[in-house]
Amino acid sequence: MSFLVYDLVLLGIFVLVLGIFLYRKRKEVKRDGLLLLHKTKWGVNLIHKIGNKHERGLKVLGYFSIALGYILMAGMIYLVGKIVWVYVLNPGGVVQQIKVPPITPLIPYLPQIFKLNLPPFYFTYWILIIAIVAITHEFAHGIFAARNKVRIKSTGFGFFPFFLPIFLAAFVELDEKKMGKKKISDQLAILSAGTFANTLTAILFVIVMILFFSFAFAPSGVIFNSYSYTSIGISSIIAVNNITINNPSYQSILNSMNETGLNEIKAYSGEYLASRSFIASQNSTAGELILYSDAPAIRADLESTILEINGKQITSTDELAKEVYKYSPGTKITLTVIGTDNAPYDRDIVLGQNPQNKSLPFLGIAFYPKQVPGLFSSIYTNLFSLNRNHVYYASKIGDAGIFIYHLFWWLIVICISVALINMLPVGMFDGGKFFYLTVLAITGKESIAKKAFKFTTYFFLFLLFVVMFFWFVYTR
Numbered sequence: 001m002s003f004l005v006y007d008l009v010l011l012g013i014f015v016l017v018l019g020i021f022l023y024r025k026r027k028e029v030k031r032d033g034l035l036l037l038h039k040t041k042w043g044v045n046l047i048h049k050i051g052n053k054h055e056r057g058l059k060v061l062g063y064f065s066i067a068l069g070y071i072l073m074a075g076m077i078y079l080v081g082k083i084v085w086v087y088v089l090n091p092g093g094v095v096q097q098i099k100v101p102p103i104t105p106l107i108p109y110l111p112q113i114f115k116l117n118l119p120p121f122y123f124t125y126w127i128l129i130i131a132i133v134a135i136t137h138e139f140a141h142g143i144f145a146a147r148n149k150v151r152i153k154s155t156g157f158g159f160f161p162f163f164l165p166i167f168l169a170a171f172v173e174l175d176e177k178k179m180g181k182k183k184i185s186d187q188l189a190i191l192s193a194g195t196f197a198n199t200l201t202a203i204l205f206v207i208v209m210i211l212f213f214s215f216a217f218a219p220s221g222v223i224f225n226s227y228s229y230t231s232i233g234i235s236s237i238i239a240v241n242n243i244t245i246n247n248p249s250y251q252s253i254l255n256s257m258n259e260t261g262l263n264e265i266k267a268y269s270g271e272y273l274a275s276r277s278f279i280a281s282q283n284s285t286a287g288e289l290i291l292y293s294d295a296p297a298i299r300a301d302l303e304s305t306i307l308e309i310n311g312k313q314i315t316s317t318d319e320l321a322k323e324v325y326k327y328s329p330g331t332k333i334t335l336t337v338i339g340t341d342n343a344p345y346d347r348d349i350v351l352g353q354n355p356q357n358k359s360l361p362f363l364g365i366a367f368y369p370k371q372v373p374g375l376f377s378s379i380y381t382n383l384f385s386l387n388r389n390h391v392y393y394a395s396k397i398g399d400a401g402i403f404i405y406h407l408f409w410w411l412i413v414i415c416i417s418v419a420l421i422n423m424l425p426v427g428m429f430d431g432g433k434f435f436y437l438t439v440l441a442i443t444g445k446e447s448i449a450k451k452a453f454k455f456t457t458y459f460f461l462f463l464l465f466v467v468m469f470f471w472f473v474y475t476r
Helices: 003-024 044-053 055-089 110-114 123-147 176-180 184-216 250-255 276-280 317-324 375-384 399-422 430-443 446-474
Strands: 029-032 035-040 152-160 167-174 217-223 229-233 237-240 262-267 270-275 288-293 305-309 332-338 344-350 391-395
Touching: 003 123, 035 167, 044 055, 044 123, 044 152, 055 123, 055 184, 055 399, 055 430, 055 446, 123 152, 123 167, 123 184, 123 399, 167 176, 176 184, 184 217, 184 399, 184 430, 217 317, 250 276, 270 276, 276 288, 305 317, 391 399, 430 446
Parallel strands: none
Antiparallel strands: 029 035, 035 152, 152 167, 217 305, 217 391, 229 288, 237 262, 262 270, 270 288, 305 332, 332 344
């Protein structure tokens, strides 16, 4: 039975139990804006104990917390700028392919529903991550508040009653009047403590995930990311699908191609293959075309993950090449590959002749280095992906290994996301008051700080509206 079934059952049980709890505690639940809050005293003594016992250490950590707050705020402003640039000034084909609005809460099953190229996101993940992220975030606020002698009124959790499943949130209620009387540096430390805790949590689980991966996964195959291709001058093309092309041009070649399937293209340098859509995606003024080599892999539409060759396990690209070169052109070999249903199966392939050396075998697959733009994309590719350096890693403990690994993956991503978003200089986030206090410290004038706070809040809300508008326009 699919884990999704168990997950949906757990979701139903959770909503039922929570509904009963809230009904029984209905007199203790108070409305605060869109949220319903259930206040308790749980954890208050623990928060005060930690905050009072480690005052010196927390004071030092407070400086790191403030510095990190500014770094995250700058990073979030940069990310917002990049998003606006992409959606407004440089949409290209990326925005048109995005099915989900740019501002969408991460709810259970979102990647599955919209078929996003992300790990599945179950309700089990969601509730565990909410608990870890929210509790550490809010307790950090409370601990730094206790260290600075700010009274903690209550702790508890809240939820949006308009959504199913019920969206939970933890909170620590501070004495805002007393906090407002503290030094600006102390207030900044309290405000940035939540994002500081989220960042430390992310770092901790990165280490845990690396250790888990090293023990629970092993190299079990290779993954190629392209069929062999080469660049051919348009003027050197002779025929398309056995139809001679006189005075070849980009448009004449495109017009001679079939709408579906592979087209056979003959040039002075040899024979090649390409689909019409692949040619249509290329630059018509370049004077050259990228064409696939006429090879067994592309002819057979070979799956990208290869586990074995004639029963011998392949765990690196070097092993793959070494094993293929044991055979002669025209030899039939059996490849164990992973099919579309993620299950391994065997299929036969007859090796061709290498275009550069006819005496060598030719499968026709390629392992091109991925061009990964940006620091965060590079970190994701090299650290968070299960497939690294074209090596396929399989779990030693079956589906449980993948389930746990993806749980860590989502936890890290959400910790970092919450830390960044929470430092956006907008009124509803900690970053809003953090920005206000920064302006107040610089100018010494409350009126200027309030105006700056108000301006940034409305400005970023305006940018949100602009991005959503252009997403709607480009995806229609």
